[in-house]
Amino acid sequence: MTLDSRQQANQSDLASLTLIGAASIDKEHLALFAQLDRLHGNPSAHPDTEAFLEVFSRLGRQIGAHFDSEEAILKACGMPPDQIAAHVRAHDEILEQYAQLNLDLMEGKTLTRSEALLTIKRWIIDHVVHHDTRIRAYLPELT
Ligand SMILES: [Fe+2]
Numbered sequence: 001m002t003l004d005s006r007q008q009a010n011q012s013d014l015a016s017l018t019l020i021g022a023a024s025i026d027k028e029h030l031a032l033f034a035q036l037d038r039l040h041g042n043p044s045a046h047p048d049t050e051a052f053l054e055v056f057s058r059l060g061r062q063i064g065a066h067f068d069s070e071e072a073i074l075k076a077c078g079m080p081p082d083q084i085a086a087h088v089r090a091h092d093e094i095l096e097q098y099a100q101l102n103l104d105l106m107e108g109k110t111l112t113r114s115e116a117l118l119t120i121k122r123w124i125i126d127h128v129v130h131h132d133t134r135i136r137a138y139l140p141e142l143t
């Protein structure tokens with residue numbers, strides 16, 4: 001198996017493990033996973049390079065827009081208010097961490113590629129696995 005096909009296999013495993021069942025959300029998650037993959041697939045994308053910063057800035061906009069659309073679904077799906085509040089708080093924490101890291105990078109703070117990728121993985125994959133997959137149980141109420 002080539003590295004590319006192995007990555008694709010992992011990608012489709014991840015896609016099926018994290019399917020929520022709301023097409024727009026699932027599509028946005030895949031787009032976020034693809035950005036992380038782009039960074040993983042380019043070994044020269046260190047945090048101080050144009051290649052990294054370009055993806056990182058697009059990722060910030062994408063995450064913000066995704067959280068807005070996901071929160072609209074969260075608030076309409078019948079999930080208990082305390083669970084919604086905890087999920088929205090997790091989004092806000094990610095947005096704060098993103099803004100702080102963006103500031104750090106602009107101020108020239110050195111960060112290794114693996115630290116940066118690990119942080120982005122926490123924002124994208126870990127969040128989807130630990131928070132977003134809980135939405136599944138409430139989606140039938142939307143239909
Ligand atoms: Fe999400």
Ligand SMILES: [Fe+2]
Nearest residue numbers: 070127131132
């Ligand atoms: Fe979320």
